Amino acid sequence: MSDSHYCPNTPDEIREMLAAIGVASVEELFAPIPAELRASSFDLPEGMSEFELFQRMQSLAGQNAQGMTNFIGGGYYDHIIPAVVDHLSGRAEFYTAYTPYQPECSQGTLQALFEYQTAICRLTGMEVANASLYDGATALAEAAMMALRVTNRNRLVMDGGVSPFTRQVVRTYLDNLDVEIVEIAPQQGGTDRAALLAALDDQTAAVLVQNPNFFGTLDDLTGLADAAHAKGALLVASVYPISLGLVQSPGAMGADIVVGDGQSLGNPLSFGGPSFGFIATTKKYIRNLPGRIIGETVDKEGRRGFVLTLQAREQHIKRHKATSNICSNQSLCALRGLIFLASIGKQGFAELARLNHDKAEFAKSTLAAINGVTVVNRGATFNEFTLALPKNADEVVAKLLQSHTAAGVPLAAYYPGMENCLVVTVTEKRTKDEILALARELERAL
Amino acid sequence: MSDSHYCPNTPDEIREMLAAIGVASVEELFAPIPAELRASSFDLPEGMSEFELFQRMQSLAGQNAQGMTNFIGGGYYDHIIPAVVDHLSGRAEFYTAYTPYQPECSQGTLQALFEYQTAICRLTGMEVANASLYDGATALAEAAMMALRVTNRNRLVMDGGVSPFTRQVVRTYLDNLDVEIVEIAPQQGGTDRAALLAALDDQTAAVLVQNPNFFGTLDDLTGLADAAHAKGALLVASVYPISLGLVQSPGAMGADIVVGDGQSLGNPLSFGGPSFGFIATTKKYIRNLPGRIIGETVDKEGRRGFVLTLQAREQHIKRHKATSNICSNQSLCALRGLIFLASIGKQGFAELARLNHDKAEFAKSTLAAINGVTVVNRGATFNEFTLALPKNADEVVAKLLQSHTAAGVPLAAYYPGMENCLVVTVTEKRTKDEILALARELERAL
Amino acid sequence: MKLIYEQSVAGRPGVKLPAADVPRAADLPAGLLRDEPAGLPEVSELDVVRHYTNLSRRNFSVDTNFYPLGSCTMKYNAKVLENAAGLFSPYHPMTALLPTGERFSQGSLGMLHELGRWLAEITGMDEVTTQPLAGAHGEMTGIMLIAAYHKAKGNRKKYVVVPDSSHGTNPASAAMVGYEIITVPTAPYGDMDLELFRQAMNDEVAAVMMTCPNTLGLFNPHIREIADIAHAHDALMYYDGANLNAILGKVRPGDVGFDVIHVNLHKTFGTPHGGGGPGSGPVGVKTSLVPFLPMPRIVKKDDDSYALETDRPASIGRTANFFGNFGVMVKAFAYMAMLGREGLIQVSEQAVLNANYIMSQLKDYYDLPYDQTCMHECVFSAGKQLRHGVHAIDIAKYLIDRGYHPPTVYFPLIVKDAIMIEPTETESKATMDAFIAVMREAAAAAEKDPEALHTAPVSMPVSRLDETKAAREQNVCHMKW
Amino acid sequence: MKLIYEQSVAGRPGVKLPAADVPRAADLPAGLLRDEPAGLPEVSELDVVRHYTNLSRRNFSVDTNFYPLGSCTMKYNAKVLENAAGLFSPYHPMTALLPTGERFSQGSLGMLHELGRWLAEITGMDEVTTQPLAGAHGEMTGIMLIAAYHKAKGNRKKYVVVPDSSHGTNPASAAMVGYEIITVPTAPYGDMDLELFRQAMNDEVAAVMMTCPNTLGLFNPHIREIADIAHAHDALMYYDGANLNAILGKVRPGDVGFDVIHVNLHKTFGTPHGGGGPGSGPVGVKTSLVPFLPMPRIVKKDDDSYALETDRPASIGRTANFFGNFGVMVKAFAYMAMLGREGLIQVSEQAVLNANYIMSQLKDYYDLPYDQTCMHECVFSAGKQLRHGVHAIDIAKYLIDRGYHPPTVYFPLIVKDAIMIEPTETESKATMDAFIAVMREAAAAAEKDPEALHTAPVSMPVSRLDETKAAREQNVCHMKW
Incomplete structure (x- = not known):
């Protein structure tokens, strides 16, 4: 029966098992399924050996363009990943385990996730974090729903500087609920603070912002937090974690819930996933957090140990009254984030952010020196900035793609009226030479 | 002082340590070295970050020709390596440990090497094997020296079908000893059996043969073993392990010492190393084996365990009277070999050899059908065969290299008079299409 | 074991970064500048390696232990799948979203498209979205699709029906989309009580969510009858794919009356569970629901190239930023390709x-x-x-x-x-x-x-842990409060 | 734990091989055909993974435990080195030996050449061969070079001098090359007794082998004097590089009178020890010994390309098939490049x-x-x-x-x-x-x-083991005798 070493039982063993069960054939075990319910088709290719498979996968990967120089971000960032991250997250005991339901034989995962939660709190300046969510976009949607629960209100004010993809996710999540979402159109790549403040009212559950925003602009959220709080609303900030090596923590700026995407912390681009979302808040809201939470405790002998805690919020116990339907987290990706942060370290993380900033500022001034090119952002940016070109940015980007330079994200598709604008991303992996080459190519294309 | 995370101590810690030692500076610790002995130069490049390093290494590797289609062997073979081999030999507990001097905390390595020794015995049809030697060539040299010790004689008869590289290694090893080596020139790609038998005398310690030989020719060694034994000499056979899935074991053919290179068992080509040499013999010669040997025993509670055994043969105890100067083995490569064999399995290993044979026979008949091309080998071959071309093989190979086809190993450099001859290797990784393409290219080049 | 933070020594350097090849930029304005570096560990690379290697050794896992965790399908994860996923790690998802960008991402888009086709064939559905990031996310997406279907038809729906044996995610996902839950008890024969189900059904029911075989491991032979009853009320049938591993090639949910399905790739298609994730939860639907699928859709053009379709006015929008948990899907695709029909x-x-x-x-x-x-x-x-x-x-x-x-x-x-x-x-x-x-x-x-x-x-690093203390103290972060 | 053989079940299939795309060939002649398949395990991929994963967990290692094993330099092995070595895994060594083949192997040859240059600079030698496969192999190669030197000069040499503190490999390597050993005791101050050494020296001494710092961890301040005495007898000075980790940039053996050195890359240059190997033992020599170095030599040509030189009549020949333990050398090269001067x-x-x-x-x-x-x-x-x-x-x-x-x-x-x-x-x-x-x-x-x-x-899977029983029973292979 078996020619696959993934189904190891031999014909003899299968015979013995059937005899022990008391049936004559494997097919007999499927007897509970009436014939009229049987599959009408199962038209799939023939299997292949591991060697043939790997060749096929190499061929598929080879159909993507090779050696692209990335000046694109838009939520995913091309950062250094120290070799230890792959090696340690590749430990089978981590990646072939599951949710640590049985804490005594899962202390590896549990302690690591507790350390991860700690790292997120320390980065964001918050008090509590969960063990990770799916990604940054769904994390903002969950945070929005959490704010609705916490405040028992039904109105959200969302800044237009939040990634258009993420805004779409938030809208999709809330579409069937009785929630009003007010979006504030950005101005010159920044928040229209006056319009935003004007939109706040006493039914507003939260203000949702992104910092740095989709244009790369940084904002001091302190005033916004105060204004939101004055109306009884929460400030929910989505942040780019690498920026937190340089930029004031959202906690210090007064945010009530902080979310973000952890891809830039040790997770490869991998065409968009998997990564992880993080969410952190203040201790008073802990019972409203979605997702798994790891807590410290002791065993009967008083030894420190870690467990899944506050599970009464969750779907497997609370079912439809749970804080979220989330069951899995992105444990392995969060572990990668933790190992990334631990190996880069406290000073290294600050240096990394600084290096990103320095490279981006160099690129900004270099590109802005091109005739007809101007910087859209008012004020400071981190790692990304927005240029206004003297011609349509879509065309320019398409042209540079041909020489395998991804020059930036053109804004036509996302911000009507910004057809000539381009968001350029510069991480620590981009060299001065690559930046200068981009400038030359861009100049040529204009 | 430190900016490297590989030297972790901080300036504060260094100060504390210096104070504890009672010196004022690290330099003071080097005071025992007189100034006139200090390094006159240390002119090395500046260090770099991990990221820059990996880019440099990618650039270096990229300076090798990419996508070569290998029809070359000559001792190293392009075989399938199941993914489990990398994953399991990549377990840090295996590769960052050292020689299992302390058996209680080294049972992983020890049991694995015991299983490896068993696998080698079963493949070769011998009774005992050591825990691996450096490579196949040095294994033959060690076997030759072992035969000299066992027989207390000083003459070796070495067949010219042994790889020319390996023969050179044997000669180099024995060059300073009082040993005569008689080499028997091959005929038509095979052993000149009559000449070899005629060379045997009662001072001959051993006959050294390779099976299949450098031309790919297989030989039934039984008669040779009998003839050697009749003169009191040993038969030492170097074998290609993949062939042992199909070909009679050297043990069954009467060999006294069997060696070979284990690269083809789960070790990558890696420009020629590391791989491992194996050596196996009969139980009566075990005390003459070079290298580490693992033995089974029990602990005080009667539990099975494994230890380094018969260490009294070895250099760290016997010093200049040791059976060899060998200290390390190629433990990790041997482990790869073991995992390769275990994952391919008993039937799979036979199938693998058959697949190699079928592909090579198909290639042989396909290439021999080209006008002017003939097969040199008389009798059966495994995996490799030798063609006589109608023109100089060096030129043909150089030509095909330009299209990244390594068509085979031309013999001019190794066998005077065989300037038109080419040894072609075909493993299970070469597809029918690649073989047909080789035929087309070869035809075009002739 | 000590926490990594407890091993920290002030000034211990971490992984070395590339040297700056550009001038140092001006500082950020004071209000934006972080006042002190985040309290990350200061440890050597060896510290990190030894700590997490030893931590890993405190886990049971499929590779070390038999792991018969019911409902989670803890099958062996072939190592070649890890290697296959690694081949795709350098590709940026935004590339495909740039003008003309699809042509630079044909390998990734093609893989996703073919994976979707295979999943559709396996489940008997018409089209598949690979965007949902996990099983529960797929459930929520599926219920959103159902909601969009009803909205488009002008149906007024309020309830989702689930059996009491269902996974907790089913009612939770339906609740996330705003539905109220009707729970139907299980009959003594181990399936949702057919009579009680019939009584529970009404025209305000949007969907019936079933796991089949159910969480008792039993196949419900009345499934088509249940579907017929649901459809009579224009309620759609949702198939929770958690137990799909039982019926590959035997039953196709689409054949027996289901309209929507999510598939847990990490269960049925052999991708590792990662200590709790990442998973991946593609959703398959019948034709009637195709217009509502999330964006962007990957389509195969007449010239056999792959493109992104964003002009889909009826779409529910996006459930994630990009194309789903791509790396997980590579593994599932490779798994299917290797095993074959x-x-x-x-x-x-x-x-x-x-x-x-x-x-x-x-x-x-x-x-x-x-x-x-x-x-x-x-x-x-x-x-x-x-x-x-x-x-x-x-x-x-x-x-x-x-x-x-x-x-x-x-x-x-x-x-x-x-x-x-x-x-x-x-x-x-x-x-x-x-x-x-x-x-x-x-x-x-x-x-x-x-x-x-x-x-x-008694043989583990810790014995049974005090969960009450954990819940009471809520010590979820190593920090002085 | 059971042996893998004890988990074998007849008929259990192993890793699937590619399907044959060529006709089945005729069988080999009967005398050449194996009568029954070798008794390899019949186990599933999961069996293999679980077995070797769990076996690995029975080891202490640098990544799990402090491992202060003296004389073995068990330093942390940076993970990036493993990745770097993997970049070179597909390249066949024969490629470089084919006619015009060097130009298809410039990356590998260039790496080896530069590694040799760096090692020469570090050790104060003139040229380096990277062929020796381990430290002891390097020692033997070094002694062969010394023998070739003496032979070329017509020197009649019979002895090699070693201190009694030397590694066992030193006398063993010298004996492999046919020399007799003179052992000099250590003086109370922890170094080879200078006076006894002087007395032991004679014109039949081919070489003096020193480890410096020696195996007591002490640097011998008289090393130049020792070298002078040796050289006066035309005996060459051999440096055992086992303890090179102590003196990088501080002392260069070539500066203080040594003529030959081997370097243990797995000790000093941070490549992992692999549970006993592979190591790598490049050998550096002074100019007088260059003609005798093993073949092929890698040379840099005027156009900055790398080539193989095989016409070296005085060469001792080959000590290994190809270019040494290349993969290990990639790691050492990367280590040096990363750390820098x-x-x-x-x-x-x-x-x-x-x-x-x-x-x-x-x-x-x-x-x-x-x-x-x-x-x-x-x-x-x-x-x-x-x-x-x-x-x-x-x-x-x-x-x-x-x-x-x-x-x-x-x-x-x-x-x-x-x-x-x-x-x-x-x-x-x-x-x-x-x-x-x-x-x-x-x-x-x-x-x-x-x-x-x-x-x-008492905490390990086994307590102290009966080594006498092991040596007596010589059960080194799981097999019925």
């Missing part, structure tokens, strides 16, 4: 054989509340053992000491002290026989020495 | 600091037969503990129970119950302090409870 059928046959074998060998030792041929998992109760004061959790902890990851316990909720065993097809008879022997020992120990079970486990 | 100097400084720190903290607890500033390692004696019947081995086994790999014990042979500690530069003060505390505990336990030390270790 026959291999996948064999998966279900052997999974079902293994589960029935374990059931047959343990039913004399543990109560079997629903004594029928099971599918890929079997659910016992520790009822017999309860008489000696031994609970399912005690059996579980005993197994830990014997080197086995426990089965799922206390789920499904409808079975008292449930013990839910799913061996999967990748385990051999030899492994199961050893497990069976230990389970029988546990049953014997429950009679003879219940106290020993109460104190288990 | 300053980083390598720091390696030795910190290695020496760490060793002296441990020495200073333990010398009140253990006998220190040579109480001087040490280099990268320090050698204690368990003399104090012997008075309570506690041997070095008992201390070692106690350490195992406390999670430390023991230091080297009973070597060098000239120290009674030697305990040889080499922390390496990659360990932090914190790690060493914890180790020091446990070593002090062991010393205290030796006085108070020697029996506890005799029964250690």
